Every structure is written in C-alpha cells, then in structure tokens.
Amino acid sequence: MPSPPMPPGPIEGPSAWRGPDMAKSEEWLYRLSPEDIAELDGALAHVRLRGLETIAVTRDDFPLPRLGAVLDEIHRELLHGRGFVLIRGVPVHRYSMADTATLYWGIGTYFGRALSQNAKGHVLGHVRDLGYDPEDPNVRIYQTTERQNFHTDSCDLVGLLCLRQARSGGLSAIISSVTVFNETRLRRPDLVPVLFEPFETDRRGEVPAGMKPWFAVPVFNWYAGRLSTIYVRRYIESARRFPEVPPLTPLQVEALDFFDSLLEDRALNLFMDFEPGDIQLLHNHQILHDRTGYVDWPEPERKRHLLRLWLAPPDGRPLPECYAPRYGSVEVGHRGGILVPGTTLTVPLEP
Secondary structure (H helix, E strand, O other): OOOOOOOOOOOOOOOOOHHHHHHOOOOOOOEEHHHHHHHHHHHHHHHHHOOOHHHHOOHHOOOOHHHHHHHHHHHHHHOOOEEEEEEEEHHHHOHHHHHHHHHHHHHHHOOOOOOOOOOOOOOEEEEEOOOOOOOOOOOOOHHHHHHEEEEEOOOOEEEEEEEEEOOEEEEEEEHHHHHHHHHHHHOOOOHHHOOOOOOEEEEEOOOOOOOEEEEEEOOEEOOOOOEOOOOOOHHHHHHHHHOOOOOOOHHHHHHHHHHHHHHHHOOEEEEEEEOOOEEEEEEEOOOEEEOEEEEEEEEEEOEEEEEEEEEOOOOOOOOOHHHHHHOOOOOOOOOOOOOOOOOOEOOOOOO
C-alpha cells in the first residue's frame, strides 16, 4: 500500500501561529461599533417585519450594508489566514431568546449554510450542562461541565455565541493544528506517518443510514496543498467498544500521546475567556478547540449558556474522500453535520 501524501516540509504562513504571540495581539479581535449594532438591529427588524422564521433567513434577508463587508473580510481570514476570529459586543442582554437566535443566525449566513449538530436536527445548538454522565459513550461532552479536551467538530466552520458565563472556569482554548504538525515533524518525525494513517472513531450513537457506528479517518490529511486535521481522542478510544475495531497499537498510542502533549503546551495554545456577547469563529480544519471544566451557578437562569452554529461555506477548501463517511459528502458547501434517519432540521430555543 502506498504511503499517504504528506507535506514536503514545515508549513509556513499565518495559519502557523503560536498562542503567546496571539495573546500579545488583538489582531484576531473585532469590537462591534454602535453603527454595527444599529445595523444588526435594523436587519433583525427587517426579518421580523417580513414574518420570516429563523431557519428560513438567508443573507439577502439580513442586510448589513457596512458590517457585511467586515464579515466578508473575517470570512476570508478564517479560510485563508490564521483561522480564528472573536467578534465582541453583541448586546445579548437586550434581546429575547428568539431574537438572539435570529440575529446570530443572520450573522451566520455571511459565513455559510447551517448544519445539523446532532441526531435531533438542531441547526442551532445549545452548549449547556444538562446533567448528563460524561462517561456514557453516547453523551456529547458539551452537555456536561467536564473539560472537553482539544478536538475538532464535524463541519468547516464552527461559531459560538456566549449568552452567559459560568460561575468559574469554562475558558476556551484553541491551537493551530498546522503548528502542531510542524512541531511533531521537528521533535518526533518518526511519529508523523502514524498520524497520517486512519484511526477508527466513534459516532457516539448518532449513526447515518447505511453507516457503521464508527468511521476511520487520519488525524492529519494533506490534500490539494492544504493540511486538514480531524481529531477527538475520546471518540477514538471509545470506538474500541465495538468488537470489529482492533485495539490501538503501542505506536498509535505513543503518537496520540505525543499529539496530546503538544496540544497542552502553553508555548503553543491560546486561552480566552468569553464575555456575554462574544462570537468565536473557528476554521475547524486548522484549529482544534477545548473548553476547561467549570463550576456553574445554582440558578437555572444564570447557568453558562452558549449558542453554536456549524457552517458549510460555499468557498471551503477541498477535502479528501476519507472525510465523506463523517461529513456525508466532501462537496464544498454541502458537507458536514449529523443526519440520521428521520432527522428534521429545527432551530430550538431551549437545550
């Protein structure tokens, strides 16, 4: 069997950033101006006047004459630059949940088509503790207060809007997978080929029609001159619960352990604390993200709460065919998300 394609050398450019450098800069932070917020209010009023349901709103239905050009530049930065941006200052305290959902959805239309995030067809996700057992192999960790660990989601772009913060903890952490590749190549070149070979990964009970309850895909993928990364260590390990999935080899474990050690390196990663009204946007193929564990407020109305969008941009990068079992397709603009038999797309206003 031929060896999988790999980058011919270290990858350079804005995607190969390091956390401490980003922490000294605000180039990745855009603060909404009063004029921006007025445009958002106007676009929201336009939707309400037309009586549109949130799920039916398109970019044309959500006009942002000035801010739209800013969002287009952020869109380009996500796909072709450092891969992450934080938009700050959405006045979420002023809006009902229905209006917040529509406003966030409207912003999302400037980046791509919203995707189902679970077997229930939720195209607007609620990231909130639901009291589930994190050890249950069919539970998604974002529904608990546990640390998530660095991972990627099943989409091109992921967005998070902070409504409320936890009592303590719940910090966001991100890292460039391009930098992680470069460091692996520098420090442990013997492990690089292992990470370009497939790893069986658990679907956590959300199984599309005709598919196995797990899929196999390499952590690193070099395709069309770009490095794309897909990784959830917890799901790689839980896939071993299926009798047809072999145990990880000692070399695979060593490679994953080294990969994880780089993710934890404070000389590489970046932590940020969300404020209510922050929108974090990530290019999933070049950014891994994490959330620290947290202690929540006892009052239900104060509990940590984020809204999430998974987005498929119409101008996303080419992906190798090995992504198809997870993404449903590798067709640009029509891939990603989670669809199982009977799924109906919906915009829930509660978790």
